Amino acid sequence: MKIEKLEQIYEGKAKKIYSTNNENEVIIYYKDDATAFNNIKKGQILNKGILNARITTIIFEYLMKNGIKTHLIKNISQREQLCERVTIIPLEVIVRNILAGSTAKLFTMEEGLKLDTPIFEICYKKDELKDPMINDSHAIALKLATREELDTIYRETSKINELLKNLFGGIGINLVDFKIEFGKDKDGNIVLADEISPDSCRLWDEKTDEKMDKDRFRRDLGNVEEAYIEVLKRLESTVLV
Ligand code: TMP
Numbered sequence: 001m002k003i004e005k006l007e008q009i010y011e012g013k014a015k016k017i018y019s020t021n022n023e024n025e026v027i028i029y030y031k032d033d034a035t036a037f038n039n040i041k042k043g044q045i046l047n048k049g050i051l052n053a054r055i056t057t058i059i060f061e062y063l064m065k066n067g068i069k070t071h072l073i074k075n076i077s078q079r080e081q082l083c084e085r086v087t088i089i090p091l092e093v094i095v096r097n098i099l100a101g102s103t104a105k106l107f108t109m110e111e112g113l114k115l116d117t118p119i120f121e122i123c124y125k126k127d128e129l130k131d132p133m134i135n136d137s138h139a140i141a142l143k144l145a146t147r148e149e150l151d152t153i154y155r156e157t158s159k160i161n162e163l164l165k166n167l168f169g170g171i172g173i174n175l176v177d178f179k180i181e182f183g184k185d186k187d188g189n190i191v192l193a194d195e196i197s198p199d200s201c202r203l204w205d206e207k208t209d210e211k212m213d214k215d216r217f218r219r220d221l222g223n224v225e226e227a228y229i230e231v232l233k234r235l236e237s238t239v240l241v
Helices: 048-066 103-104 137-142 147-169 226-239
Strands: 005-011 017-019 025-030 033-036 043-044 072-077 078-082 089-097 114-124 173-184 189-195 201-205
Touching: 025 048, 048 072, 048 147, 048 201, 048 226, 089 147, 114 137, 114 147, 137 147, 147 173, 147 189
Parallel strands: none
Antiparallel strands: 005 017, 017 025, 025 078, 033 043, 072 078, 089 114, 089 173, 173 189, 173 201
16 A cells, blocks of 8 residues: 555654554654754754654664564655554653763753663653653553553663663764653554654763764754764664674
8 A cells, every 4th residue: 555644643843743544654754943941942953854864763773673662664755754653651761871961950960970870760741841750650640651551661761771872882972861752552562652863862972072962952062963964874884784
């Protein structure tokens, strides 16, 4: 059956979602729009949609090869992926391997402390509330996820962290932290959804500690597109060999 793109069913800050002629599949379109600090800072990063669609596809394909279930079916254009239709679990799952960003701020500590064991955080994905950090009992009481679902999410997240650390470690990049989201497919399986890109990770060059992620936009460091291109270039060099 030829894939047909039908109407837009959702527009987020960085992506749009379209229904297709298959009720179990959607098309995800990656925009160049960039926001930070819960939509306070707005801008565009040239070609970000193309770069993030490609980066996410490379990373998701690598994770799938290593036993992680995801919503990705395939890329269908430079900015578009065909994905399984899932119901997003309204949690942002964050893993930190090196202290940075909001957690460094929370504890008034300098960024850069290497953590012996990773920190796992969950946030309630709700823009109006500015995605507050919550704990497992909040998530269960608010019926965002069951205990069993949280156990699955943490188990998968931990595996994803190890796989991503290996992937980025192999291309001279330290995976400082990242945010992922999960969805439930039509059979109730929990699968990795959304994206993994320099928008949703902190990536520091191993040699220079230079930032290769959206912090370049958040903190007005310049060369944002160049950093995303460099991440893609390094990922392509490792998956193509
Ligand atoms: P934080 O230090 O600002 O809490 O961010 C932790 C990680 O999560 C970082 O890699 C950026 C990512 N992130 C998102 O992908 N979306 C968000 O809305 C936020 C706040 C962070």
